[in-house]
Amino acid sequence: MTGLDFGVIQRALPFLLEGLALSFFLTAVAMLGGVILGLGLAVIRLSRWKALSILAAGYVNGFRAIPLVLVIFWFYFLVPLALGRSVSALQSVVIAFVLFEAAYYSEIFRAGLQSIRPGQWQAAYACGLGYFQTLRLVVLPQALRNMLPLMITQAVVLFQDTSLVYVISLRDFMTSASIVANRDNRLIETYLFAALVYFVICSIGAASASRLSARWRPA
Amino acid sequence: MNYSWNWSILIQPPYLGWLASGLELTLVISISAWILALIAGTLVGVVGTLPHRIPRMLAATYVDMFRNIPLLLQLFLWFFVVPELLPSRWGFWLKRDLPFPELWTSMLALGLFTSARVAVQVGSGITAVSSGQRMAAVASGMSPAQTYRLVLLPQAFRIVLPPLTSDFLTVFKNSALALTIGVFELTAQSRQIESFTFQGFEAFTAATIVYLVIALLVTFFMRTLERRVALPDTMGAAS
Amino acid sequence: MTKAHIQASRTPAEIVEMPASARVVPISQGRKPMVEISKLYKSYGPIEVLKGCDLVVERGEVVVICGPSGSGKSTLIKCVNGLERFDRGALAVDGVAVGDRASDMTSLRARIGMVFQHFELYPHLTVLQNICLAQVHVLKRSKVEAQAKARALLARVGLPDKEGAYPAQLSGGQQQRVAIARALAMDPVAMLFDEPTSALDPEMIGEVLAVMLELARDGMTMIVVTHEMGFARKAADRVVFMDKGAIVETASTQQFFDEPRAERAKLFLSRILSQ
Numbered sequence: 001m002t003g004l005d006f007g008v009i010q011r012a013l014p015f016l017l018e019g020l021a022l023s024f025f026l027t028a029v030a031m032l033g034g035v036i037l038g039l040g041l042a043v044i045r046l047s048r049w050k051a052l053s054i055l056a057a058g059y060v061n062g063f064r065a066i067p068l069v070l071v072i073f074w075f076y077f078l079v080p081l082a083l084g085r086s087v088s089a090l091q092s093v094v095i096a097f098v099l100f101e102a103a104y105y106s107e108i109f110r111a112g113l114q115s116i117r118p119g120q121w122q123a124a125y126a127c128g129l130g131y132f133q134t135l136r137l138v139v140l141p142q143a144l145r146n147m148l149p150l151m152i153t154q155a156v157v158l159f160q161d162t163s164l165v166y167v168i169s170l171r172d173f174m175t176s177a178s179i180v181a182n183r184d185n186r187l188i189e190t191y192l193f194a195a196l197v198y199f200v201i202c203s204i205g206a207a208s209a210s211r212l213s214a215r216w217r218p219a
Numbered sequence: 220m221n222y223s224w225n226w227s228i229l230i231q232p233p234y235l236g237w238l239a240s241g242l243e244l245t246l247v248i249s250i251s252a253w254i255l256a257l258i259a260g261t262l263v264g265v266v267g268t269l270p271h272r273i274p275r276m277l278a279a280t281y282v283d284m285f286r287n288i289p290l291l292l293q294l295f296l297w298f299f300v301v302p303e304l305l306p307s308r309w310g311f312w313l314k315r316d317l318p319f320p321e322l323w324t325s326m327l328a329l330g331l332f333t334s335a336r337v338a339v340q341v342g343s344g345i346t347a348v349s350s351g352q353r354m355a356a357v358a359s360g361m362s363p364a365q366t367y368r369l370v371l372l373p374q375a376f377r378i379v380l381p382p383l384t385s386d387f388l389t390v391f392k393n394s395a396l397a398l399t400i401g402v403f404e405l406t407a408q409s410r411q412i413e414s415f416t417f418q419g420f421e422a423f424t425a426a427t428i429v430y431l432v433i434a435l436l437v438t439f440f441m442r443t444l445e446r447r448v449a450l451p452d453t454m455g456a457a458s
Numbered sequence: 459m460t461k462a463h464i465q466a467s468r469t470p471a472e473i474v475e476m477p478a479s480a481r482v483v484p485i486s487q488g489r490k491p492m493v494e495i496s497k498l499y500k501s502y503g504p505i506e507v508l509k510g511c512d513l514v515v516e517r518g519e520v521v522v523i524c525g526p527s528g529s530g531k532s533t534l535i536k537c538v539n540g541l542e543r544f545d546r547g548a549l550a551v552d553g554v555a556v557g558d559r560a561s562d563m564t565s566l567r568a569r570i571g572m573v574f575q576h577f578e579l580y581p582h583l584t585v586l587q588n589i590c591l592a593q594v595h596v597l598k599r600s601k602v603e604a605q606a607k608a609r610a611l612l613a614r615v616g617l618p619d620k621e622g623a624y625p626a627q628l629s630g631g632q633q634q635r636v637a638i639a640r641a642l643a644m645d646p647v648a649m650l651f652d653e654p655t656s657a658l659d660p661e662m663i664g665e666v667l668a669v670m671l672e673l674a675r676d677g678m679t680m681i682v683v684t685h686e687m688g689f690a691r692k693a694a695d696r697v698v699f700m701d702k703g704a705i706v707e708t709a710s711t712q713q714f715f716d717e718p719r720a721e722r723a724k725l726f727l728s729r730i731l732s733q
């Protein structure tokens with residue numbers, strides 16, 4: 001092959017941007033669902049209900065032990081079977097990502113909740129607050145400060161992980177790039193461009209996470 | 220949900236053999252990538268703590284490059300792009316003569332990707348060793364290399380051993396990405412069994428259990444290692 | 459006959475009783491002083507930490523440096539073995555120009571022992587390994603030779619039974635005595651001490667000072683940053699008082715305690731002695 005031709009990027013830009021939009025969409029949905037479910041898992045895990053707590057731990061450690069690709073395959077296979085009808089690849093992937101991310105976010109929440117001194121719980125109980133009131137009004141607002149940088153770091157990892165939907169040919173940014181690369185036989189230009197885009201986006205995310213943690217450390 | 224179970228499929232030929240060869244590839248890729256990651260990551264981690272600005276910046280750039288690009292894309296860059304950018308003789312050798320190029324590429328890509336994480340851990344481990352230790356070593360006439368090898372790194376490794384466990388586990392999980400460039404490791408084999416037999420439940424369960432067992436073994440191995448290198452407890456010392 | 463031989467015939471009690479002035483201080487016999495510092499300047503960014511310090515330490519001399527916190531004592535003695543760089547001035551140790559690119563700092567450092575406030579024993583090594591490490595890797599001594607030396611020194615600092623212990627298993631005073639042994643194992647021509655007893659519980663200070671006192675009596679060249687005025691009285695030939703990056707008084711020990719000239723030194727002394 002002779003010479004590089006980055007014009008291919010320009011011609012394929014709308015298609016690539018559509019893919020990028022899907023990557024962002026997946027990241028946002030998985031993060032939202034993962035945070036909500038993860039918080040629930042963390043609270044259960046730290047609760048006094050032994051059996052539930054063990055179940056939650058099993059959930060978290062189980063998901064954290066297996067590859068995301070395998071999880072994607074599992075749900076691609078399992079969701080249609082469970083619902084008894086065919087579903088789109090996007091639907092199965094969204095479910096897979098939410099359940100997978102919940103395991104990781106629950107670990108962040110658990111560490112964050114444990115970082116709050118027990119005295120804070122006792123002080124809130126002493127004022128007559130209930131368990132969930134204490135959690136919502138006293139503990140979470142404090143824990144959130146410590147957790148926010150970690151949550152952003154995890155979102156950056158998640159954004160990179162959405163590229164794995166390539167294995168079921170869902171057209172996110174990664175898959176779109178590979179389609180363009182092979183269709184126009186411009187592998188070098190397309191993949192280098194894709195790398196640049198990912199690098200810039202993830203660097204911004206990483207930088208904001210470290211700014212937050214630097215600013216909040218003294219607090 | 221109507222599904223006809225057939226667990227015996229897992230012990231029938233050729234499927235059992237497929238799983239076994241998949242496991243073998245998963246182990247080979249993961250362990251060689253981990254060794255590469257430990258070596259490269261330690262080097263970069265050390266460079267990141269040198270007292271001069273330029274090497275520190277180089278180490279930071281290395282870490283950022285490997286951390287901020289998805290592993291899947293890195294795999295494609297090494298597999299499709301790098302051979303084209305090399306001098307043509309090397310490129311041809313890589314594409315034509317090197318046996319199992321997809322295997323070597325997976326090890327390299329996964330190893331370097333992981334090395335960035337190891338570098339961060341090792342770097343923070345070295346930073347966590349008090350500056351007085353470096354001073355004591357230098358004051359006794361040790362060279363910088365001796366200071367790192369004899370004084371700083373043995374302490375840094377003990378500090379970072381627990382967090383490294385999770386990176387070691389991640390290598391095994393990430394090795395599944397090798398399937399995207401045609402390596403039939405464990406996940407790929409379970410997918411193949413599913414598409415041949417439509418027994419996805421059994422095939423994916425088998426792979427899941429194997430990954431869980433690997434995770435347990437790795438955790439056990441690292442805990443044992445931690446205990447082996449642990450120092451005796453403090454007994455009322457002043458420092 | 460060296461001083462060490464003479465000393466060996468004395469009993470410990472005699473050593474402690476003997477005033478510093480009774481010692482024979484070998485005045486430079488045509489040789490250069492051990493340490494020659496002249497017009498030394500150093501800044502950390504905008505803050506000037508050393509403002510033209512001058513100090514000459516003869517061979518066999520014991521010099522105590524004292525002064526308020528932040529006056530630059532640590533910085534000054536770290537300059538002596540090149541642990542800190544200086545900006546201007548000249549510094550020669552044992553005839554080697556420190557800060558000169560051509561000088562072999564590594565071999566100079568191997569010949570100067572240093573003892574730190576926080577001991578800085580290597581926590582991952584046993585006491586014996588701590589004392590052998592630099593002997594083997596810097597001086598290239600054989601392991602057997604290094605261990606023999608280590609054991610002899612452990613006996614000398616009163617810890618013959620601790621060679622297998624890890625630093626964390628020792629008390630602070632024991633750790634500091636091991637650290638002194640570790641420095642002595644390199645057969646140093648001079649020893650630097652940076653507040654060797656200020657991290658210790660009061661009941662352990664004595665055991666460390668006793669080791670240092672014996673070392674002084676054996677004729678070791680020593681620069682000691684300390685606020686232990688009892689030690690200074692007994693062991694020092696001269697006392698140097700630093701304040702705000704400058705050496706404001708240098709006097710023989712007797713003169714320093716009996717009639718300090720600098721106002722700030724007087725104030726400092728009265729405060730420290732009244733504690």
Ligand SMILES: Nc1ncnc2c1ncn2[C@@H]1O[C@H](COP(=O)(O)OP(=O)(O)OP(=O)(O)O)[C@@H](O)[C@H]1O
Nearest residue numbers: 502505507525526527528529530531532533534653
């Ligand atoms: N690495 C550094 N960076 C910036 N300033 C420093 C550094 N090290 C020391 N200083 C400053 O230099 C001055 C002298 O410090 P130095 O440690 O030499 O004082 P000192 O006399 O040993 O005090 P102390 O009795 O507290 O040990 C202090 O004001 C200190 O804050």
Ligand SMILES: [Mg+2]
Nearest residue numbers: 531532533653
């Ligand atoms: Mg000091």
